[in-house]
Amino acid sequence: xxxxxxxxxxxxxxxxxxxxxxxxxxxxxxxxxxxxxxxxxxxxxxxxxxxxxxxxxxxxxxxxxxxxxxxxxxxxxxxxxxxxxxxxxxxxxxxxxxxxxxxxxxxxxxxxxxxxxxxxxxxxxxxxxxxxxxxxxxxxxxxxxxxxxxxxxxxxxxxxxxxxxxxxxxxxxxxxxxxxxxxxxxxxxxxxxxxxxxxxxxxxxxxxxxxxxxxxxxxxxxxxxxxxxxxxxxxxxxxxxxxxxxxxxxxx
Amino acid sequence: xxxxxxxxxxxxxxxxxxxxxxxxxxxxxxxxxxxxxxxxxxxxxxxxxxxxxxxxxxxxxxxxxxxxxxxxxxxxxxxxxxxxxxxxxxxxxxxxxxxxxxxxxx
Numbered sequence: 001x002x003x004x005x006x007x008x009x010x011x012x013x014x015x016x017x018x019x020x021x022x023x024x025x026x027x028x029x030x031x032x033x034x035x036x037x038x039x040x041x042x043x044x045x046x047x048x049x050x051x052x053x054x055x056x057x058x059x060x061x062x063x064x065x066x067x068x069x070x071x072x073x074x075x076x077x078x079x080x081x082x083x084x085x086x087x088x089x090x091x092x093x094x095x096x097x098x099x100x101x102x103x104x105x106x107x108x109x110x111x112x113x114x115x116x117x118x119x120x121x122x123x124x125x126x127x128x129x130x131x132x133x134x135x136x137x138x139x140x141x142x143x144x145x146x147x148x149x150x151x152x153x154x155x156x157x158x159x160x161x162x163x164x165x166x167x168x169x170x171x172x173x174x175x176x177x178x179x180x181x182x183x184x185x186x187x188x189x190x191x192x193x194x195x196x197x198x199x200x201x202x203x204x205x206x207x208x209x210x211x212x213x214x215x216x217x218x219x220x221x222x223x224x225x226x227x228x229x230x231x232x233x234x235x236x237x238x239x240x241x242x243x244x245x246x247x248x249x250x251x252x
Numbered sequence: 253x254x255x256x257x258x259x260x261x262x263x264x265x266x267x268x269x270x271x272x273x274x275x276x277x278x279x280x281x282x283x284x285x286x287x288x289x290x291x292x293x294x295x296x297x298x299x300x301x302x303x304x305x306x307x308x309x310x311x312x313x314x315x316x317x318x319x320x321x322x323x324x325x326x327x328x329x330x331x332x333x334x335x336x337x338x339x340x341x342x343x344x345x346x347x348x349x350x351x352x353x354x355x356x357x358x
Contacts, residue, residue: 012343044322047277050257201280201321 017187018178022243025186025251028177034196037250045127045248048120048203055121061112067125070109074132082130083139083245084232088146093233094227095149099126099205117224123203127194130217130247138191138245140238149227153235156228162219164193168232171213183252190233191241192249199252206233262302264331272303272311276323276341276349280346282317298349300342301325306335331357 017023026034040046056067056074071077086095089102102125103114115122157168171180172188179185193206200208207229211221222228259273276298283295293346295317310329334357343350 041257041273042275042324042326044275044277044324046257047255047275047322051277198320 001055017173022189022240023176024185024189024191024243024246025124026186026192026246026249028186029252033250033252037192037246039065043196043248043250045194045203045250048124048127048194048196049131049248051120051124052126054130055098055125056128061106061110063110067105074129078129078132080136080139082133082247083136084141086146086230086237087141088143095230096120097206097230097233098130099123100225100230102126102129118205118208123194123205127203127207131243133245134247136245137242138237138240140234140241146234149231150234150238152228153231153233153238156232157235161214161215164217166217168213188236189243190236191240191243192246192251194247195249195251197251203248206236208215255349256339256341256351257351258337258351260337260355262354263356263358266331266333266357268331269328270331270355271326271328273324274301274303274327274336274339274351275322276301277322278341278343278349279321280315280317280321280323284317296344298323298341298343302340302342303327304338305329306333306337331355333357 026037029037036042036044053074059066059069068074082098085098085101087101088094089096089101089104091108096104099117099122102122105115106112114149115125147198159165160170170190172184176185176187190206190209194203196203197209207224209230211224214221253341255278256274256276259271261270264270264321275329278298279296280298281293281296283292283297285293287293297317297319298315300307301311301313301315301323311327313325315323334355337355338355339353343349
């Protein structure tokens with residue numbers, strides 16, 4: 001029986017990878033890139049994590065409150081938080097991703113003007129908060145209010161888009177492990193965001209990655225912060241439930 | 253903002269070969285790119301890196317526009333004495349980023 005199972009798992013995959021056969025993007029990387037991610041002293045994303053730690057303690061806004069004023073020691077208060085985002089936000093009646101949640105705190109609790117999408121400050125704080133969950137399993141919230149948004153994310157994932165008329169699933173479920181130009185197509189598990197992408201020479205968010213894939217099939221990408229992107233993030237995190245968080249990752 | 257990460261062993265035996273690693277946050281703008289309006293973005297790179305050990309220069313490097321952002325340098329030296337290992341990165345814009353680490357040699 002075990003032998004039969006092993007054979008089945010070894011077959012080239014068509015369709016969504018079975019839970020046991022899910023692989024993080026880092027599994028498809030060259031050994032050098034994996035080594036860069038594994039060593040905090042050569043992982044450039046650690047520069048952002050260090051920046052985020054400083055911002056965590058810096059008083060900001062009209063009330064002069066730091067994140068630490070309310071949340072204390074991030075290594076405790078933020079442990080496991082990134083593993084269950086996007087989560088439902090009462091304030092907006094929609095899911096927010098971790099960066100969106102941080103900006104909600106900035107706007108309503110500090111209060112200070114929210115950081116721009118993809119700004120160094122927002123990426124640094126998000127990386128610092130997510131870093132507190134490194135190694136923990138992704139734990140999508142069982143909140144039924146999220147269901148319609150997750151379903152919409154799933155529908156967007158299956159929908160063909162762009163001049164190349166390809167869905168996310170056409171690459172990431174049906175053709176993962178195959179070569180596309182110089183890159184291997186991964187399974188699209190968002191295990192390591194925000195992450196340092198060598199091509200970007202910078203840290204970037206999951207939304208930036210998704211926009212890249214949309215441009216790749218010559219579709220008009222959704223704007224940063226668009227509800228569709230958050231729904232896709234929610235769907236992808238659900239699909240990666242149980243996999244270990246690697247933030248801050250490195251990708252080619 | 254923290255702009256550099258350096259790694260030096262905290263302790264070493266006299267005569268031991270130690271590895272030193274240094275990474276600075278920097279865009280390394282090449283001077284060959286243009287912005288959305290077609291205007292050339294001026295070159296702004298770290299052009300020189302120097303590492304001193306107990307005041308003496310032990311390693312330096314000249315950097316060029318083709319070097320990627322957030323340059324990472326690793327090199328070795330011989331542990332001679334307890335003291336400060338200091339790092340400086342010199343930017344085209346006149347800025348200098350600095351970091352230090354201490355080593356105890358027995």
